[in-house]
Amino acid sequence: MPSISLKGNAMPQSPIRKLVPFAEAAKKNGTKVFHLNIGQPDIKTPQVALDAVKNNAIEVLSYARSEGSEVYREKLAAYYNQHDIAVGANNIIATTGGSEALLFTIGSITDPGDEIIIPEPFYANYNGFSTASGVKVVPVISKIEDNFALPAIEEFEKLITPKTKAILICNPGNPTGYLYSQEEIEKLKQIVLKHDLFLIADEVYREFAYDGEKHNSVMALEGLENHAIMIDSVSKRYSMCGARIGCIVSKNNEFINTAIKFAQARLSPPTYALLASEAALDTPQSYFNEVIEEYQDRRNTLIEELNKIEGVRVANPKGAFYCIAELPVEDAEDFAQWILEKFNDRNETVMVAPAGGFYSTPGEGKNQVRIAYVLNKQDLIRCVEILKNALTAYKQ
Structure with a gap:
């Protein structure tokens, strides 16, 4: 056999x-x-998204652009700008869910044997994505008694090697629900700049911050233009898990141009789901x-x-x-x-x-x-x- x-x-x-x-x-x-x-x-799910699929006049269900339609990406960029994230459509690649966004990201920045540092516990599929890419996850343990706060920066520095390519966080966190403070995000900024690493932030739960707390995006930090990569998705924000539309957002042109090659290899994200996601952006506050x-x-x-x-x-x-x-x-x-x-x-x-x-x-x-x-x-x-x-x- x-x-x-x-x-x-x-x-x-x-x-x-x-x-x-x-x-x-x-x-x-x-x-x-x-x-x-x-x-x-x-x-x-917002009715406007469901209606966009139900009431469209499409006669040929054709391929979308590999990076997603320009209309969708422009509309998505406008949404981010409303949340103090200054990006354009050219900074965005639409993907088949946040999962594909992570796979494209890891594939674009690592080679087999490279390492990514991740505070744990973390979204379980990070293990799977890393294994599929031949990448080693290097964990920094956060503790339940500390409410899973970010470990001391010294703990990160101890783990950085010539093979380290990125630090990956989920903010707010899955599975912990931890919301990173502005101070913690700034500390991560300093460490990735010092060691010339990527800072990947999985922000698919970015809308869900409680007790009057504010979500702090890595994309809103000045000085990280060549280091910050944001992963996002419509799945949780609009209760559209089955749409399978996510995205990569970065101001690093070399990275975006590389990730687009992965997007081209899988052809395109699903057309109907893009329609629904575009319409969902009209959902009122x-x-x-x-x-x-x-x-x-x-x-x-x-x-x-x-x-x-x-x-x-x-x-x-x-x-x-x-x-x-x-x-x-x-x-x-x-x-x-x-x-x-x-x-x-x-x-x-x-x-x-x-x-x-x-x-x-x-x-x-x-x-x-x-x-x-x-x-x-x-x-x-x-x-x-x-x-x-x-x-x-x-x-x-």
């Missing part, structure tokens, strides 16, 4: 999706499963105000309820719609599978994402789970009740 590649064998499973077979089996057995494992918002208020209420409800469970410790997220909870168990993955496979409370159970898959350091996050608060408040209260009862039963 022909052998599978070393790269293929090294590709990690998604901690977000790996337990899906157990959830499906539970559903077939009549158990209702509340999905806290995946960042799929239940917020309605009132939509975001309501959504942010809703998520903030959900966060408050979830954290309050989790803190009532003895032995559970939870970080308080300031953005996105995730939190990391530390459970009184030795192996959160075993617990997450058990709660689907062998437990239900009045024919209901919950699905969470084991947090070990959001680390690259072996053994870290073993007793943690990521919870996505993408359900309404009453369902979240019920989910925590189920979780509490499950922990009691699991110990026994």
